[in-house]
Amino acid sequence: MVDLTKSPPRKKQRAGLSLFVEVNSESRFQELKERGLSLIALHNLKLPVIVHNSNDIKQELFYNAKTKRTNSWRIRSPTRFTCHNCQAKCIYKKCYENGKTVFILHTFVPHTCKKEGNKKSSTHTSKDLANAISLLTIRNPNLSVPTIMDALESFAPELGIHDSPRFLPDDQYMVVYRAREIVRTKHFGSDIDYKALLSIKNEFRTIDNETFFEYKVDSEGHYEACFCIPGAFIRAAKFCLPVVSFDYSFSKNLGNRKAVGGLYIFTMKDANNNVHTCTGHSGRETIITWKWFLDPIFRLIVKPNNMALISDEHTSICPAIAAVDPSFTKWSACITHRKGNVVKRCGKVAGELFKKAAFAYSLEQYEKCKDEIKKFGNKLYEYCFGEYDDEEQDIRIKTNERHYYRAKMEFLNRDEAFEKYYRFGITSTQTSEIINGAPGAARSLFGGNWRYYHPVKMVLVSYNWYMKRFNALKCETDKFSNILTPAGMGIIHKRLSNSTRCTSTAQVESLTTEAFARNPESGTEICSVHDDEDDTYYSVNLRYGTCTCNMWQEFGIPCKHACALLKRRNLDPYRFTHKIWTLQNYKKMFEEMGGLDCIKFAPYHLNENIKPPLHGPFEEIIDKETGKSTTVCLCIMCGKKNLHKIRGPPQNARLKSSTDL
Numbered sequence: 001m002v003d004l005t006k007s008p009p010r011k012k013q014r015a016g017l018s019l020f021v022e023v024n025s026e027s028r029f030q031e032l033k034e035r036g037l038s039l040i041a042l043h044n045l046k047l048p049v050i051v052h053n054s055n056d057i058k059q060e061l062f063y064n065a066k067t068k069r070t071n072s073w074r075i076r077s078p079t080r081f082t083c084h085n086c087q088a089k090c091i092y093k094k095c096y097e098n099g100k101t102v103f104i105l106h107t108f109v110p111h112t113c114k115k116e117g118n119k120k121s122s123t124h125t126s127k128d129l130a131n132a133i134s135l136l137t138i139r140n141p142n143l144s145v146p147t148i149m150d151a152l153e154s155f156a157p158e159l160g161i162h163d164s165p166r167f168l169p170d171d172q173y174m175v176v177y178r179a180r181e182i183v184r185t186k187h188f189g190s191d192i193d194y195k196a197l198l199s200i201k202n203e204f205r206t207i208d209n210e211t212f213f214e215y216k217v218d219s220e221g222h223y224e225a226c227f228c229i230p231g232a233f234i235r236a237a238k239f240c241l242p243v244v245s246f247d248y249s250f251s252k253n254l255g256n257r258k259a260v261g262g263l264y265i266f267t268m269k270d271a272n273n274n275v276h277t278c279t280g281h282s283g284r285e286t287i288i289t290w291k292w293f294l295d296p297i298f299r300l301i302v303k304p305n306n307m308a309l310i311s312d313e314h315t316s317i318c319p320a321i322a323a324v325d326p327s328f329t330k331w332s333a334c335i336t337h338r339k340g341n342v343v344k345r346c347g348k349v350a351g352e353l354f355k356k357a358a359f360a361y362s363l364e365q366y367e368k369c370k371d372e373i374k375k376f377g378n379k380l381y382e383y384c385f386g387e388y389d390d391e392e393q394d395i396r397i398k399t400n401e402r403h404y405y406r407a408k409m410e411f412l413n414r415d416e417a418f419e420k421y422y423r424f425g426i427t428s429t430q431t432s433e434i435i436n437g438a439p440g441a442a443r444s445l446f447g448g449n450w451r452y453y454h455p456v457k458m459v460l461v462s463y464n465w466y467m468k469r470f471n472a473l474k475c476e477t478d479k480f481s482n483i484l485t486p487a488g489m490g491i492i493h494k495r496l497s498n499s500t501r502c503t504s505t506a507q508v509e510s511l512t513t514e515a516f517a518r519n520p521e522s523g524t525e526i527c528s529v530h531d532d533e534d535d536t537y538y539s540v541n542l543r544y545g546t547c548t549c550n551m552w553q554e555f556g557i558p559c560k561h562a563c564a565l566l567k568r569r570n571l572d573p574y575r576f577t578h579k580i581w582t583l584q585n586y587k588k589m590f591e592e593m594g595g596l597d598c599i600k601f602a603p604y605h606l607n608e609n610i611k612p613p614l615h616g617p618f619e620e621i622i623d624k625e626t627g628k629s630t631t632v633c634l635c636i637m638c639g640k641k642n643l644h645k646i647r648g649p650p651q652n653a654r655l656k657s658s659t660d661l
Contacts, residue, residue: 073088073090079091079092079093079094080092083111083113085113086111086112086113087109087112088109088110088111088112088113089107089108089109090107090108090109091106091107091108092104092106093106124159124160124161124175125175126175126176126178126179126182127179127182128179129152129159129161129175129176129179130179130180130182130183130186132152132156132159132179133148133151133152133176133179133180133183134183134187136148136151137180137183137184137187138183138187139449140449141183141184141187141188141254141255141449141452142254142449142452143180145173145176145177145180146173148176148180149161149162149172149173149176152176161175161176181255184254184255184257188254188452188453188454188457189453189454189455189456189457189458190257190454191454191612192606193454193455193456193457194223194456194610194611194612195606195607195608195610196456196604196605196606196607197215197223197226197456197607197610198215198605198607198610199604199605199606199607200213200456200460200599200604201213201214201215203599203600203604204228204599207597207599208230208231208232208594208595208597209231210231210234210235211228211229211230211231212227212228212229212231212234212296212300213226213227213228213229214226214227214296215227215610216282216292217610217611218614220611220614221609221610221611222611222612222613222614223610223611223612223613224282224283224613225280225281225282225283225289225292225293226280226281226282226455226456226459227264227278227279227280227281227292227293227296227459228278228279228280228459228462228463229266229278229296229297229300229301230278230463230466230467231594232466232467232470232593232594232596233268233276233277233278233301233466234300234301235592235593235594236268236270236276236589236592236593237268237276237300237301237304237305237307238304238305238592239270239271239580239585239586239588239589239592240268240269240270240271240276240580240589241268241269241270241271241423241424241426241580242305242306242307242308242423242424243268243269243307243308243309243310243423243424243426244266244267244268244297244301244302244307244308244309244310245266245267245268245269245309245310245311245426245428245429245430245431245432246264246265246266246267246293246297246309246310246311246429246432247265247311247312247429247432247433248262248263248264248265248285248314249262249263249265249451250262250451251263251281251451251452251455251458252451252452253452254452257454258638259638260454260455260613260637260638261281261282261283261284261455261613261636261637261638262281262282262283262284262285263279263280263281263451263455263458264279264280264281264282264289264290264293265277265278265279265432266278266279266293266297266301266432267431267432268301268431269426269431270586270589271484271485271487271488271580271581271582271585271586272473272485272486272487272488272586273487274469274470274473275431276466276470277462277465277466278462278466279458279459279462279463280293280459281455281456281458281459282636283613283635283636283637284636284637285314285316285317286316286636287316287319287320287323288320289316289320289636290316290317290320290321291320291323291324294320294321294324295324298324298325298328302325302328303325307330308330308331308332308411308421308423309321309328309330309331309332310331310332310333310334310423310426310427310428310429311331311333311334311429312333312334312337312429313333313334313337313338313341318331327412329411329412330411330421331403332402332403332404332409332423332427333403333404334427334428334429335355335358335359335404335427335428336428336429336430336433337428337429338354338358338404339351339354339355339358342354342380342383342384345379345380345383346376346377346379346380346383349376350373350376350377350380353369353372353373353376353380354373354380354384356369356372357369357370357372357373357384357405358404358405358406358427359406359427360405360406360407361406361407361549361550361551361554362407362548362549362550363407363408365407366405366407366408370385373385383399384399384404385399385401386398386399387399402418406423406427406550406554407550409421409422409423420553422553422554422555422556423554424554424555424556424580425554425555450462457601460599460601463598463599464598464599467596467597467598468596468598470590470593470596471596473590474590474593474596477583477586477587477590480583480586481583482583483574483582483583484574484577484581484582484583485581485582485583485586487581488557488577488581488582491555491557492557492558492563492573492574492577495557495558495559495560495563496560496563496567496573498560498563499560499561499563499564499567500564501531501532501533501560502529502530502531502532502560502561502563502564503529503530503532503564504527504528504529504530504564504565504568505527505528505529505530505537526539526540526541527539527540527542527565528540529547529561529562529564529565531549531560531561538561540552540561540562540565542562542565542566542571542576545558545562545576547559547561547562549561555578556577556578556580556581557577557578557581558573558576558577562576613635613637614635615633615635615637615638616633616634616635617633617634617635618631618632618633618634619631619632619634
């Protein structure tokens with residue numbers, strides 16, 4: 001190590017030997033930086049220098065070019081560099097010292113040229129350009145700098161930006177690069193946003209006192225999670241279809257900012273197929289994490305409105321539900337996710353057979369599909385209705401039919417007996433998947449790229465999207481004049497059209513006909529209707545609003561068999577529709593939601609006690625695809641997705657829990 005506070009040591013050496021001064025990276029960045037010296041400066045003191053890493057050569061060249069205000073170096077070979085405009089050169093020799101490869105600075109000729117400004121180049125600063133490219137970068141934050149430069153050259157020539165080769169005198173790459181980073185930090189957020197969480201919580205209270213906003217930090221103040229349930233979301237729940245769909249979505253990297261954790265998305269659908277949403281952020285899916293999010297959802301949404309839940313089959317979800325409410329049994333699995341698992345195991349044809357069974361309305365249709373699956377193969381049958389081996393967790397799982405098949409949906413009531421329940425046609429996490437759309441995709445209601453936001457900023461963005469979206473929908477309600485919502489009208493018009501292929505069997509209805517037969521269990525006004533399409537008879541009960549096809553009960557709108565009977569009796573089918581589909585109920589929902597005010601993005605008071613997430617420990621792993629060794633963080637917030645698949649409770653934990661989910 002060289003002591004730079006003293007004169008360089010002079011030692012007599014034997015002829016033919018050179019005096020080598022070994023300077024490692026640590027000393028260069030600490031001691032040499034303080035003195036303003038470099039390895040090349042030491043070489044000028046007649047001290048040949050050994051460099052252990054070829055990357056250090058490049059850093060020294062950039063250092064020299066910056067201090068001398070010259071043009072960048074031109075690489076002739078890995079160890080030979082020259083200048084574009086003068087005779088400057090730098091030559092290293094590759095040697096081996098104690099079995100290691102080292103580079104010895106052999107020849108160095110300093111620059112004599114000066115960096116001249118290009119009169120045609122832009123005089124705008126990065127801050128000025130940030131305003132010009134803000135719209136472009138916000139729409140697609142992953143645009144490369146050359147692409148942005150091409151766009152500015154084509155559509156804003158007055159700025160004087162043009163895409164020229166790197167390191168030439170008129171190179172403007174770094175100016176545009178810094179402008180892009182300014183837009184990314186300003187619009188997509190940064191780690192400073194963690195410090196604003198307390199101030200954001202107080203702001204939500206000011207806007208809407210019923211809005212739930214909470215965040216969690218560890219004992220040292222490091223951020224762990226945050227969750228926002230808008231007050232409008234809570235008030236609209238009783239007017240929506242009684243199913244809450246939820247899902248987890250991974251965050252995305254944005255430039256030098258690594259992805260942190262993921263988003264927890266909860267959605268509901270109203271009677272006009274509009275998606276109500278609330279979001280939170282935390283690390284990967286665990287029982288503790290899901291419990292923290294589900295607890296306020298149960299307290300504010302599920303229990304007061306007697307709602308059901310639907311999600312994918314992640315092993316931590318059902319145990320978390322059981323931990324929040326041991327008596328809750330209205331959970332069902334997403335049919336689309338389950339179908340994907342069937343396709344992986346048995347192929348596309350098997351997937352369609354499973355889907356047909358899952359969407360069957362009546363037990364008769366369900367049993368027919370079950371027979372078709374049994375004929376297809378024993379492997380598919382055992383996976384759909386019996387027991388199967390889970391290779392990932394190395395356990396045997398028993399399939400509970402009431403979690404996957406519409407015709408078998410049941411829950412435990414207060415009398416500890418199974419009771420049928422319906423989900424208004426919702427069989428998958430489609431509403432959550434819409435929000436969880438691929439960045440840039442048209443189906444993403446956030447306009448694409450929403451997962452690139454900083455975690456705290458993303459929660460605010462989702463809140464404002466919800467407010468703006470339903471403010472616009474509220475204005476459209478004045479255009480509707482029918483009895484039902486547009487979505488409800490579309491369903492009942494289709495069923496009235498299909499009812500022409502159904503016939504009531506009571507040709508002359510009187511008190512002696514089947515139409516007025518009394519049944520103490522199912523009520524009165526029962527009539528048999530023949531469906532000409534499948535040549536089947538169905539029993540319609542107008543008093544209790546049921547049909548043996550189960551479509552009336554499932555959607556709350558009279559099925560085609562009921563419509564055929566209602567038309568024969570000159571009864572209004574809209575009067576037999578569930579009130580949730582009425583336009584009056586839909587408009588009342590907007591009245592109850594109240595003022596839909598957005599929240600500001602800045603400025604906020606910063607609390608220094610709230611710190612960014614704590615990372616670590618770090619571990620060296622081998623990538624299975626490339627075979628290369630890489631260092632990853634094992635914390636709950638980041639690292640490789642597959643690395644975090646820590647074995648949790650088996651999927652049949654819902655059968656072992658006290659809830660029998």
